[in-house]
Amino acid sequence: HEVYLPMLSASTATPAAAEPPAATMTSAEASSEFVGNLQKFGSQISHAIQQVSGDFRLTMPQLVIDDPAVACEDYEVVMQLEAALEDWTPAIASALETQLAKQPVGKGPLAEIEFW
Structure with a gap:
């Protein structure tokens, strides 16, 4: 895409003086x-x-949590939820970092629309 497109674009742009016949x-x-x-x-x-x-x-x-108030008192439930949270935090941080680093490809309103 990045190799052929510039070559093809340049070859299709002909100056007015070198315009081919109809x-x-x-x-x-x-x-x-x-x-x-x-x-x-x-x-x-x-x-x-x-x-x-x-x-x-x-x-x-x-986990099956019927009553959140009771689940908060259960040590095993709390430990499983904390372990899940420890796994989620780096994954979410990485996803946010990736999304924030993205930039639109090209200039103009169409590139911005394509980006979003």
């Missing part, structure tokens, strides 16, 4: 359409990668 304009239009579709495909792939890499799971302890 008969070959369809080739330039096809090339321009291809570049646009390639950009769209790259954007979709980036979005899919973000969705896949952004997935993380928090393990839930296998």
Whole structure:
């Protein structure tokens, strides 16, 4: 994506003086359409990668709590919940750090919309 797209974009941008005749304009239009579709495909792939890499799971302890007031007094329940919390804290911190470090790819309103 990052290798071919700049080359294709540069080859489709022809100066006005070197403009091809009307008969070959369809080739330039096809090339321009291809570049646009390639950009769209790259954007979709980036979005899919973000969705896949952004997935993380928090393990839930296998507890049945009918009354929270009673569960607070049960040492085993409290220990299991504290252990789960100790596992969750670094996972949540890492996910937040990753999300806060992300920057939009490109400039302009469309890049911002794609980012969010």
